Amino acid sequence: MKLILAISAFALMMGGAAPVFAQSDHVPAGTKLAKDQTYTYWLQDDIKTLDPDLNQSVEGNEMLLQLFEGLYTQDNTGELVPALATSYDLSDDKMTYTFHLRKDAKWSNGDPVTAQDFVYGWSRLADPKTASEYAWYLQLMNVANADAVVDGKKPVSDLGVKALDDYTFQVTLNKPTPYFRQMLTNASSFPVPEKVIEKFGDQWTRPENIVTDGAYTLETWDVGSKIVLKKSDTYWDAANTTLTEVTAIPIQDNDQALRRYEAGELDRVQIPAGQYPRLKKEYPDQAVSRPYSCTYAYRFNVGPKGPEALKDVRVRKALSYGINRDIIVDKILKGGQKPAYTWTHWATAGFTTPDIPYAHWTDQERMAKAKELLKEAGYGPDHPLKLRIMYNTSSDHKKIAIAVQQFWKAIGVNATLDNYEWKVYLDKLNQQHDFDVARTGWCADYNEASTYLDANTSWSDQNSGEWHNAEFDAVMKDSKTAADPQSDYTKAEQIMADQMPLAPIYHYAKVDMINSHIKGIFDKNVMNYWYAKDMYRTAN
Structure with a gap:
């Protein structure tokens, strides 16, 4: 497997001049970027939790893909892209995966992301004390002893995960599972920061407490109003992350959300039922159905x-x-x-x-x-x-x-x-x-x-x-x-x-309306995963 190499770049600020953004490897050469590298999108409902081990909603998973990162991400066609895993080994019986982690990944507090963070995250997901409604995901992955651990019949320490060293994470399955690696893009499989969770308990995801390893950090979370993410300076691929701010606004009335999109307050919104034909005719470069x-x-x-x-x-x-x-x-x-x-x-x-x-x-x-x-x-x-x-x-x-x-x-x-x-x-x-x-x-x-x-x-x-x-x-x-x-x-x-x-x-x-200046949103991925780190805003 190929390593993804970060391309070094610097954003320069000159007295009174507009910022010159890093030429991310996601941005085609010659693209004129907007001065304002922000993205604001619509949520049907507010996010219930930003804890990767407790989330069960699609919109929650989308938000977690920006804040956290696991072993893999996806590309536009749904193929796996190495993230924290630079390579892996598979045993002859196809039941033991040994992932080799990148050594430049850091949490937003500066701590290194290690194999133990994965062990802790997966163990916490399986632990009956966590009461996660997605504990079954480990069972679907066929992780060794997951059934017994989730059911409380074996201790969490028996789960088939271990850190061989700081940068080698090993997973043992109870049977070969051909799609196992494809399952690792879901936020339930991401690492979580043990010492932060142990310190703050169920308050660890508050903006003042949370520590993340993804391309963005949590700036504010005004329940029912907005969630604001800021670009993380500690993210291993920050040089190739162009958007500096991502805002999600929950609006339950879809028609109202569309009006706010038309007023320029949102960059992306779901098209209300029945309105796609009209909007596609009026805004052919903004209305999409995939x-x-x-x-x-x-x-x-x-x-x-x-x-x-x-x-x-x-x-x-x-x-x-x-x-x-x-x-x-x-x-x-x-x-x-x-x-x-x-x-x-x-x-x-x-x-x-x-x-x-x-x-x-x-x-x-x-x-x-x-x-x-x-x-x-x-x-x-x-x-x-x-x-x-x-x-x-x-x-x-x-x-x-x-x-x-x-x-x-x-x-x-x-x-x-x-x-x-x-x-x-x-x-x-x-x-x-x-x-x-x-x-x-x-x-x-x-x-x-x-x-x-x-x-x-x-x-x-x-x-x-x-x-x-x-x-x-x-x-x-x-x-x-x-x-x-x-x-x-x-x-x-x-x-x-x-x-x-x-x-x-x-x-x-x-079925969405998408601002024509927002680029980098996948258009062929049937999972419709998206990563703000791959996106950018072009100039008018």
Whole structure:
């Protein structure tokens, strides 16, 4: 593997003159850079946490990619780029990875980033005392003893990670995992500063306490207002980092966010449902739609707190069949999204969409079958099914919920809408399991189908509907040792279509307005990862 070499450069300040920025290796020769190297973007909801071991949201992961850095980053096509790992060795049995770390990486307090920081971070993630909802990620990576450690059956010291020396981090797996390194770009696998966490406890991520190893440091975090990041002088590749400030502004009303973009207050915003065609016509160089490896669905609560009706597979199928995905995609969203009949996104690497019968039915056939199944289950005009649809605050989520409410009314279901702020919604979804039907979305943690399917296993912390299926679990376990797991993924999707623990609705596209002077945002990466360190603002 090739080492990434930093190119030395100096920014000069001359009396009264504009700054001359370092000519980053990300900036094409001859590019005229703006004097103001800042970037401001929109958040649907405020970040819940900036702790890599506690985050569970996509927007949180995006923020953590700027503040922290792990063994690898990604490039525009999703290929791995060495970050803190300059190279690695793989044992003959393909179960032991030995990563050699760069020696010039530092925390923002000047301390070196060492292998022990990775050991501490991964051990803390697995530790039941941390109560991380992403502890299961180590289990998905097949780290040796992760299952027993996460379940509290073995001490954290038994986790298959060790520091051979300050700059050699070794990971032992319990089985060969071909996509293991691809999983290492998620913030859950990043190092964290042990002495800072031990000193400040759960207050360690406050701006005055936090220590980071990424291209940016946390300047301010005004909850509900803004998060401001500043370029880090201690980052190992600071010479090739052009943007000096990154600001995230949470705005729950997407239409208001668009107005603020048009007023020049934001450099990037998600386009509200239905407005992409108009904006693409008016602003062809700013409106973009790209495949995005996420799936939008309605999850059914089949657990102890869920309604009895949803424990009947006929009811779950009827609810799924009753959703007109074409209307949602073509009439409401209008941004390049695709109707979903599988949980796994169609653009996932190596994934072949299986033949799901109801995907081929006409809308009329699906509606007729939905009514038939509800009648068989004992529901009809004299005994209507009553359900709550829970979603987090968003005008787009509301539009879809209202549409589904009407679709279900047509098949004899009375649905009411429950709208909650993001933090309350997450708590009801994942902690209390207090919902009937919940809007949910899943974005890939790595570009392989298991990132979607494993979330529905009985041992997954993300299985908020508490659906447990022994056959599905067995198939996903078999996939871990299969020479080619794609046939197992097909079986798993077919089981989901037959048992319907959730109703897939659409596969995402990333539909944004982006300031035409902001460059370096990836346009081919289906994970839609982005790194401010690779971005820059051109002059007007």
